[in-house]
Amino acid sequence: MERREKVEVPIFTEVDRDSFVRDIYPERRPAVLRGVHLGPCVEKWTVEYLGQRGGDKEVKVHVSTVPQMDFLRKNFVYRTLPFNEFVKRASEEKHSNFFLCEDESYYLRSLGEDVRKEPADLSKQFPDLAEDFQIPHFFEPDQFFSSVFRISSCGLQLWTHYDVMDNLLAQVTGRKRVVLFSPQDALHLYLSGDKSEVLDIDSPDLKEFPEFVKAQRYECVLEPGDLLFIPALWFHNTLALQFGVGVNVFWRHLPAQSYDKKDPYGNKDPLAAARALQALERALHTLDELPADYRDFYGRRMIQRIQKRTYLFNPSGTTEPDNPECTLVHAPNLEESPAEK
Numbered sequence: 643m644e645r646r647e648k649v650e651v652p653i654f655t656e657v658d659r660d661s662f663v664r665d666i667y668p669e670r671r672p673a674v675l676r677g678v679h680l681g682p683c684v685e686k687w688t689v690e691y692l693g694q695r696g697g698d699k700e701v702k703v704h705v706s707t708v709p710q711m712d713f714l715r716k717n718f719v720y721r722t723l724p725f726n727e728f729v730k731r732a733s734e735e736k737h738s739n740f741f742l743c744e745d746e747s748y749y750l751r752s753l754g755e756d757v758r759k760e761p762a763d764l765s766k767q768f769p770d771l772a773e774d775f776q777i778p779h780f781f782e783p784d785q786f787f788s789s790v791f792r793i794s795s796c797g798l799q800l801w802t803h804y805d806v807m808d809n810l811l812a813q814v815t816g817r818k819r820v821v822l823f824s825p826q827d828a829l830h831l832y833l834s835g836d837k838s839e840v841l842d843i844d845s846p847d848l849k850e851f852p853e854f855v856k857a858q859r860y861e862c863v864l865e866p867g868d869l870l871f872i873p874a875l876w877f878h879n880t881l882a883l884q885f886g887v888g889v890n891v892f893w894r895h896l897p898a899q900s901y902d903k904k905d906p907y908g909n910k911d912p913l914a915a916a917r918a919l920q921a922l923e924r925a926l927h928t929l930d931e932l933p934a935d936y937r938d939f940y941g942r943r944m945i946q947r948i949q950k951r952t953y954l955f956n957p958s959g960t961t962e963p964d965n966p967e968c969t970l971v972h973a974p975n976l977e978e979s980p981a982e983k
């Protein structure tokens with residue numbers, strides 16, 4: 643099968659809360675929002691300023707000898723640095739002080755005060771910098787979950803993964819390429835938990851990952867000041883085209899009680915999904931009581947039953963819903979959307 647043509651993520655301008663909630667959010671598709679006011683951070687957040695205002699608070703960062711981070715082979719280490727020293731190093735190509743090699747790459751995903759319990763919140767960990775960043779109020783205040791610094795060296799690539807909450811990724815400084823895949827392409831992405839094992843999404847090894855060609859690639863380049871709406875469950879892979887500072891804001895799309903309370907990262911499956919997966923494990927264990935040919939027979943029937951009960955669209959890709967009770971309307975195809983709105 644030929645690789646599918648990539649689809650550009652549509653760019654929307656002049657977006658305010660009303661138009662976001664009315665026109666963009668219900669589609670449950672990624673969208674670049676250009677020109678939303680993010681506060682003075684867009685002008686102010688130079689390396690020097692970030693260092694001064696962020697100070698020497700210690701941060702735990704990813705450090706790797708190569709810019710493409712590999713969670714399978716763990717080609718990175720975690721190291722602790724004062725924030726101002728981290729920002730300086732992440733912004734330079736060669737370092738006089740380093741951990742692994744003089745051109746090592748850095749990545750910060752900021753954490754809460756108690757990393758195991760508390761989600762990251764810029765206003766708590768970096769109050770002086772948080773003042774400069776205006777969270778777009780595109781959701782109700784009680785839906786807010788976390789605000790997370792994403793600061794990367796030029797060239798840094800973060801593996802493809804999904805989160806379980808809705809997300810606005812604000813690219814405050816520096817340009818960043820983001821590639822996304824729909825949740826409906828999950829089976830073509832070779833998942834290991836919440837991450838795809840296909841690390842090289844630009845020239846994947848198709849002997850190892852033959853199904854990857856079936857995944858529809860959505861792509862955008864974020865300019866400084868852009869926001870990217872990443873709906874929950876959409877896979878995303880980021881590549882910093884320059885040293886850059888981003889902040890992403892997660893918020894709860896489902897009722898608060900649907901989420902795992904012990905999830906400071908916002909990437910644990912909703913409780914009902916986790917329970918259903920456990921029940922499936924138990925069902926499979928029960929099938930083990932039968933010989934292989936019976937397991938095969940009942941396994942196939944179970945798959946069909948699951949597809950019929952849960953898929954919004956049937957596996958052949960037509961828009962005919964398998965589940966007649968389903969009320970979600972098929973969102974318009976992005977290919978048909980004009981790029982600038």
Ligand SMILES: O=C(O)CCC(=O)C(=O)O
Nearest residue numbers: 792800809811880888890
């Ligand atoms: O911008 C990045 O480096 C990663 C962003 C991300 O993974 C997210 O917003 O969930």
